Amino acid sequence: MTAAFVIPKALQGGKLRLRPLKEKDAPALLEAIEVSRPVLRRRLRWVDSVQGIEDCKAFILRSLPAAEMNEVVLGIFEGRAGRLIGVAALQNPAEDGAVAEFSVWVRADRRRRGHAFEAAKALITHCFRKAGLRRLYARLEPANREGRKLVRKLGFRYEGRLRREKRLNGRWVDQECWGILREEWRK
Numbered sequence: 001m002t003a004a005f006v007i008p009k010a011l012q013g014g015k016l017r018l019r020p021l022k023e024k025d026a027p028a029l030l031e032a033i034e035v036s037r038p039v040l041r042r043r044l045r046w047v048d049s050v051q052g053i054e055d056c057k058a059f060i061l062r063s064l065p066a067a068e069m070n071e072v073v074l075g076i077f078e079g080r081a082g083r084l085i086g087v088a089a090l091q092n093p094a095e096d097g098a099v100a101e102f103s104v105w106v107r108a109d110r111r112r113r114g115h116a117f118e119a120a121k122a123l124i125t126h127c128f129r130k131a132g133l134r135r136l137y138a139r140l141e142p143a144n145r146e147g148r149k150l151v152r153k154l155g156f157r158y159e160g161r162l163r164r165e166k167r168l169n170g171r172w173v174d175q176e177c178w179g180i181l182r183e184e185w186r187k
């Protein structure tokens with residue numbers, strides 16, 4: 001497999017810094033999840049499986065940079081204090097890392113400030129420029145208005161809808177498909 005993704009040591013996105021998570025970030029990660037649990041749970045499947053520090057450490061260990069996996073998972077840190085406010089990722093790579101799935105979440109009390117947009121821009125720019133990425137896609141349930149607004153603002157295009165594609169905390173939900181190609185990102 002080609003190692004298409006160059007995992008950045010750190011990226012700057014406006015006032016945000018993105019870097020791989022470290023084991024010492026586990027308490028901050030747990031806190032970010034705890035303050036956001038009800039809203040995150042509505043959108044993301046993994047939330048119930050993270051209940052304590054050990055779960056966060058396990059997630060961080062799994063997310064550590066592994067270029068051969070063609071995945072990038074970065075913590076989003078804000079301000080001088082470097083407070084962890086979310087996670088941005090490119091995962092589920094296909095075609096030797098030329099195609100990947102984008103996702104991002106921001107803690108509930110730091111939303112609507114443009115943070116997801118800035119963090120996503122930094123990560124996506126890096127991967128289209130420095131990695132062999134050609135196509136990025138996102139999957140959203142139709143009720144996810146905030147997610148749709150974000151990906152549309154980033155330039156993703158709507159590509160269709162998969163019916164009852166995913167089981168989300170007990171509900172079968174449709175999935176909207178959104179995608180962007182490298183040549184579209186340059187514009």
Ligand SMILES: CC(C)(COP(=O)(O)OP(=O)(O)OC[C@H]1O[C@@H](n2cnc3c(N)ncnc32)[C@H](O)[C@@H]1OP(=O)(O)O)[C@@H](O)C(=O)NCCC(=O)NCCS
Pocket residue numbers: 039040043044102103104105106107110111112113114115116117118138139140144145146147149150153
């Ligand atoms: C989706 C999510 C990451 C947005 O984070 P955020 O930091 O609030 O997003 P931003 O502040 O960068 O906003 C980006 C755009 O979305 C809009 N937006 C954000 N939250 C919104 C909401 N609740 N309702 C309507 N629009 C919203 C913003 O207004 C902005 O557009 P604008 O500049 O035209 O106003 C956040 O709500 C989240 O963590 N959701 C759960 C995870 C998820 O669903 N991720 C899917 C993305 S792949």
